[in-house]
Amino acid sequence: PEQALAMGTEMGGGAIADHEDDEYRWAGVEDPKIVLTTSRDPSSRLKMFAKELRLIFPNSQRMNRGNYEIKQLIHACRANQVTDFIMVHEHRGVPDTLIICHLPYGPTAYFTMSDVVMRHDIPDIGTMSEQFPHLVFHNFKTKLGQRTMSILKYLFPVPKEDSKRVITFANHDDHIMFRHHNYKKVNGKDVELTEIGPRFQLKLFEIKSGTLDSEAAADTEWALRPYMNTSHKRRFLSDDDGWQQEDDVVN
Numbered sequence: 001p002e003q004a005l006a007m008g009t010e011m012g013g014g015a016i017a018d019h020e021d022d023e024y025r026w027a028g029v030e031d032p033k034i035v036l037t038t039s040r041d042p043s044s045r046l047k048m049f050a051k052e053l054r055l056i057f058p059n060s061q062r063m064n065r066g067n068y069e070i071k072q073l074i075h076a077c078r079a080n081q082v083t084d085f086i087m088v089h090e091h092r093g094v095p096d097t098l099i100i101c102h103l104p105y106g107p108t109a110y111f112t113m114s115d116v117v118m119r120h121d122i123p124d125i126g127t128m129s130e131q132f133p134h135l136v137f138h139n140f141k142t143k144l145g146q147r148t149m150s151i152l153k154y155l156f157p158v159p160k161e162d163s164k165r166v167i168t169f170a171n172h173d174d175h176i177m178f179r180h181h182n183y184k185k186v187n188g189k190d191v192e193l194t195e196i197g198p199r200f201q202l203k204l205f206e207i208k209s210g211t212l213d214s215e216a217a218a219d220t221e222w223a224l225r226p227y228m229n230t231s232h233k234r235r236f237l238s239d240d241d242g243w244q245q246e247d248d249v250v251n
Helices: 002-006 044-056 070-079 143-153
Strands: 034-038 060-062 084-091 094-102 108-117 134-138 165-172 175-186 190-195 199-208 220-223
Touching (some): 044 060, 044 084, 070 084, 094 143, 143 199, 143 220
Parallel strands (some): 034 060, 034 084
Antiparallel strands (some): 084 094, 094 108, 175 190, 175 199
16 A cells, blocks of 8 residues: 555556646647557567557557667657657567557556457458547546546547547456457448457556656556455456446547
8 A cells, every 4th residue: 555655546646647738738739650669589470460550550650679779769769759659578479568658758558468369360351441540448437547548549640530440448347458440331320340450458557657768767657566456346447347338439
């Protein structure tokens, strides 16, 4: 409990909202510019997954990691007005961690990743639209939930109204399900969804106020501590379970 109090509160802390307006003041005014990379020596599957992530985020480009240090990458991104740096890690060829670093000053969010199904693994899945997607966020109710939603939301530019692409982040018991669909109207009124992948689950385990190149010195806004998991009923992104609520349609 003392650790939690030092960070604000267990549910996200007073500090979380204080800097948000400043960090994302250009969100919605200027389109995000994203660089995406992997941990060192990526497997062929991690490279493939990084390619698929690049297609998810408009205005993103994938960078081969090579021998570059994190500090070099972040410095280059800042110099080129990149707004967000995303890195994926793996365990034995399976993507298992997603890190989102907002530039130039943070925050940095760390997620475990599970149940990854790549487009590459689905036969006859078809091509992916390059339209800017509409976003649906479901069950991000606490201060920490709203903070997490902002970090994810501002990776995407504002879509045009006629876009037929939808990305959903649905929180259930702190597991965030990512789904990606195209939709079309049938008979003038019914909507038909086609999943175009990839799909995966995220679980937030830390938010730091700084950037990835200075994570040792950055303040921890929130972290999932071992004692927080003592009750399976503890929820941090929302007090509700997620299945009986309205969606937050962002754009």
